[in-house]
Amino acid sequence: MPAPLQISPSILAADFANLEAELRRIETADWAHVDVMDNHFVPNLTLGLPVVEALARVTRVPLDCHLMIEAPDRWAAGYAEAGAGSVTFHVEAAADPVATARAIRAAGARAAFAVKPGTPFAPYEELLDEVDMVLVMTVEPGFGGQSFMDDQLPKVQAVREAVGRRGGEIWVQVDGGVSADTIGRCVEAGADVLVAGSAVYGADDVPARIGELRALARRHACG
Ligand code: DX5
Ligand code: ZN
Secondary structure (H helix, E strand, O other), rough: OOOOOEEEEHHHHOOHHHHHHHHHHHOOOOOOOEEEEEOOOOOOOOOHHHHHHHHHHOOOEEEEEEEEOHHHEEEEEEEEHHHOOOOEEEEOOOHHHHHHHHHHHHHHOOOEEEEEOOOOOHHHHHHHHHHEEEEEOOOOOOOOOOOOOHHHHHHHHHHHHHHHHHHHOOOOEEEEOOOOOHHHHHHHHHEEEEEEEEHHOEEEOHHHHHHHHHHHHHHHHOO
């Protein structure tokens, strides 16, 4: 079975005017998912390196940086140096994914690669030797609050099977539309790191929602 389940709330759904306080609301989570968008790789613009540096200074929650940017080969290691605990780049944007993953690890962070819904996993299976996690997008990257794409679950399963064949501990993350309704299906397909933006920050009681998602995930892992 997958490693212990982890919850990574996405601060894309948080109040950007109060990010320090918003990070405090998710202190019971395992990670804080930080969506970096450059308005080129995706049609949206969020935040970059100076903000990640500032966030890393004010929180104990490790930062899970999801780079939706062009030229991650050039920028990814900088996010690790800025204090991120995990840095994920998109294979669709990387010219040299092996070198990029190695640079992230050399800078002291966990390395991961992400695949968009239209990108198959199989051509990237060999990359498992270089990373600590694979992110399977369950929406088109760019915006929070979209509907979960069930048709991505077979890909989650394929990644989990490939990871199992390889041995070693590589996490499988899902991102997009993860909620109390969909988290069980993600875990059953083999995901063990669950990103949730609107499902977490849309709740009145954020820590309670994190607990609820964790409990639901565990239930599906056991049964
Ligand atoms: C989408 C981002 C996601 C987003 C998820 O491009 O990568 O991390 O914040 O938001 P929800 O959980 O609302 O779909
Ligand atoms: Zn994300």
